[in-house]
Amino acid sequence: MMHFLTLACLGLATLVQAQNQVQVGGTENEANGGLYQFNPNTFNATNGSVITFEFTGNPGNHSITQSSFSSPCQPLDGGFDSGWVLIPNNGVSPVPQWNLTITDDSKPIWFFCKQSLPIFHCPAGMVGAINAPTSGSNTFQNYVTNARQQQSSGQGIGFLVGQGASASAVPSPLPNGVTLFGTPSSGSATSASTSSSSSSSSSSSAGHMVQSNSLVALLAALMGIALA
Numbered sequence: 001m002m003h004f005l006t007l008a009c010l011g012l013a014t015l016v017q018a019q020n021q022v023q024v025g026g027t028e029n030e031a032n033g034g035l036y037q038f039n040p041n042t043f044n045a046t047n048g049s050v051i052t053f054e055f056t057g058n059p060g061n062h063s064i065t066q067s068s069f070s071s072p073c074q075p076l077d078g079g080f081d082s083g084w085v086l087i088p089n090n091g092v093s094p095v096p097q098w099n100l101t102i103t104d105d106s107k108p109i110w111f112f113c114k115q116s117l118p119i120f121h122c123p124a125g126m127v128g129a130i131n132a133p134t135s136g137s138n139t140f141q142n143y144v145t146n147a148r149q150q151q152s153s154g155q156g157i158g159f160l161v162g163q164g165a166s167a168s169a170v171p172s173p174l175p176n177g178v179t180l181f182g183t184p185s186s187g188s189a190t191s192a193s194t195s196s197s198s199s200s201s202s203s204s205s206a207g208h209m210v211q212s213n214s215l216v217a218l219l220a221a222l223m224g225i226a227l228a
Helices: 002-019 140-148 196-222
Strands: 021-024 050-054 060-062 065-067 084-087 097-102 109-112 127-130 179-181
Touching: 127 140
Parallel strands: 021 050
Antiparallel strands: 050 097, 060 084, 065 109, 084 179, 109 127
16 A cells, blocks of 8 residues: 555656646647647646756747736746747757746746747747636637737847746756857846846847847858757
8 A cells, every 4th residue: 555655656746747847849740839839838836836948849949938918929027038049950968958936826927939030939829828827818728819919029138037937047058059048137127127237238238139149040040050
């Protein structure tokens, strides 16, 4: 009996751990979204849970960026952001990971990929939600429908600490061939706004990072790397 209970507990722990892992991006022939998907794209998590996003899609160039239900493809003010992670065509090992800790499970957390090449990923359906309502108007399915109606995606740089969830570091490891750019600001929007000079510097940095995004995309295209 004790042996059975032990196995049951281990099985439950494995299930919980699996539910906290999200694959970022897919492959071209993969079902339910191909290149442009989070898998799973909707799930529940309690305070203190750590969600591990794994950049497994290849080729891939994706972000995990917090948004809102009403503006699914626009970065949320003061929201979390992983930055863009570029994975080469042949994939890498180990894959980069990004750990996001849930700090407020009383409200839904919406996120999307803000990449704009070769198409805007968010309107293609690359969105996700944590603790989304299962009834009413703000369901995950309605969020997806809203995202697919958008024409573009915002490119603003977010923070490691967002609303309802936070990260303590940027994605890692970054093996040979992987590029991280558009690095999010450390801390939160509140800490970043304590000094006007710091805020001004962050805005300038964000502008340079967005330009870097376009530059890396161009260079990658010239080298034959598909930015999926």
